[in-house]
Amino acid sequence: MNQQIEGAPTQPQEPEKGSSRWRFALPLGLFAALLIVLFVGLMHSPEKDLVVSPLVGKAAPQFSLPNLVNGGQPVSNAALRGHWSLVNVWGTWCANCRDEHQTLLMIKQQGRVPIIGIDWNDNAANATTWLQQLGDPYTQVGEDPNGVVAIDWGVYGAPESFLVNPQGVIVYKEVGEITPDVWREQFLTRIDAAPGTGPPPTTGED
Amino acid sequence: MHSPRCSHLRALASAALLIGLVWVGQALAVDTTPPLPTPQLQQRYLALTHELRCMQCQDESLADSEVDLAGQMRVEVHDLLLKGMTDQQVKDYLVSRYGERILFKPLFNLRNAWLWGAPSALMLVGLLAGWRIIAGRRRLVDQDPEEPLDDTVDEHWTS
Numbered sequence: 001m002n003q004q005i006e007g008a009p010t011q012p013q014e015p016e017k018g019s020s021r022w023r024f025a026l027p028l029g030l031f032a033a034l035l036i037v038l039f040v041g042l043m044h045s046p047e048k049d050l051v052v053s054p055l056v057g058k059a060a061p062q063f064s065l066p067n068l069v070n071g072g073q074p075v076s077n078a079a080l081r082g083h084w085s086l087v088n089v090w091g092t093w094c095a096n097c098r099d100e101h102q103t104l105l106m107i108k109q110q111g112r113v114p115i116i117g118i119d120w121n122d123n124a125a126n127a128t129t130w131l132q133q134l135g136d137p138y139t140q141v142g143e144d145p146n147g148v149v150a151i152d153w154g155v156y157g158a159p160e161s162f163l164v165n166p167q168g169v170i171v172y173k174e175v176g177e178i179t180p181d182v183w184r185e186q187f188l189t190r191i192d193a194a195p196g197t198g199p200p201p202t203t204g205e206d
Numbered sequence: 207m208h209s210p211r212c213s214h215l216r217a218l219a220s221a222a223l224l225i226g227l228v229w230v231g232q233a234l235a236v237d238t239t240p241p242l243p244t245p246q247l248q249q250r251y252l253a254l255t256h257e258l259r260c261m262q263c264q265d266e267s268l269a270d271s272e273v274d275l276a277g278q279m280r281v282e283v284h285d286l287l288l289k290g291m292t293d294q295q296v297k298d299y300l301v302s303r304y305g306e307r308i309l310f311k312p313l314f315n316l317r318n319a320w321l322w323g324a325p326s327a328l329m330l331v332g333l334l335a336g337w338r339i340i341a342g343r344r345r346l347v348d349q350d351p352e353e354p355l356d357d358t359v360d361e362h363w364t365s
Contacts, residue, residue, distance in 0.1 A: 052305070054305045147274075153303070156261035
């Protein structure tokens with residue numbers, strides 16, 4: 001019946017069949033296209049986008065924070081110049097930071113990069129106690145009680161860590177805990193891949 | 207015997223009510239950032255904090271979130287406005303730090319063209335399809351003058 005309706009006014013049999021086939025093909029095709037769009041959207045969900053920071057590939061933002069050590073020099077970009085560095089944002093209120101601490105101590109042991117800590121949304125007394133009890137993996141710790149520097153670095157949780165190259169450019173950002181595997185696969189591979197990476201500047205061991 | 211217990215209950219009830227009201231009051235006052243010096247600035251501040259996403263929350267704006275980070279970012283927006291930044295500069299700055307996701311309303315650019323264009327494109331396709339179907343029906347009516355209109359339609363629907 002449909003075919004009659006479509007084809008009757010103009011042309012004989014041949015184009016009729018084609019157009020009725022289209023009737024099925026078109027909605028099906030549209031539906032398939034919709035499925036693809038939705039699937040792609042699902043794969044690129046905002047949660048996954050979050051991992052990519054717009055700061056990766058850019059110079060580390062300028063900062064200067066009071067040193068956790070009383071009377072110590074302010075902690076600033078000067079601490080990042082001329083060598084690879086790991087900038088670790090943490091806080092004593094952050095449960096994952098406690099887990100991560102063991103890995104940070106291991107990284108210190110390796111001596112490949114100095115770790116600069118940013119103690120975020122916290123206070124110096126808590127931070128000092130924490131480091132006395134758990135060990136201190138940091139070369140320097142800056143105090144950021146109000147999150148001014150954390151916001152400038154695009155931090156939205158703790159722990160978050162930035163790998164900064166000798167030119168002061170952020171090469172990689174890890175959101176969440178650094179585990180030994182993450183350290184090896186995401187951080188060390190990037191340091192090793194860079195040309196002219198000599199022995200570590202901080203200590204003699206390797 | 208009756209009255210003292212009653213008054214106790216009443217006192218208890220009113221105390222509970224009072225505590226409840228205080229609690230509600232606190233819950234409503236999420237934003238404790240000091241107000242900006244002029245009503246115009248404060249108005250812009252309120253608009254901005256409603257347009258920016260709390261990065262730690264599920265679909266909550268900076269203005270509505272009780273998370274520490276949201277509080278710190280409200281202070282940041284407050285300070286940037288005080289420094290004389292335009293709304294666009296404040297947004298650009300936060301996007302450069304957190305990415306486009308921090309904006310509730312996606313940017314109007316080429317990369318997002320499909321996002322903005324898709325609804326109207328789909329609507330157009332739907333209208334076009336509807337128009338073709340209606341045109342087809344009309345042609346059917348024109349072609350079969352012997353058959354009354356109502357019958358044709360019924361037959362079509364049931365077949």
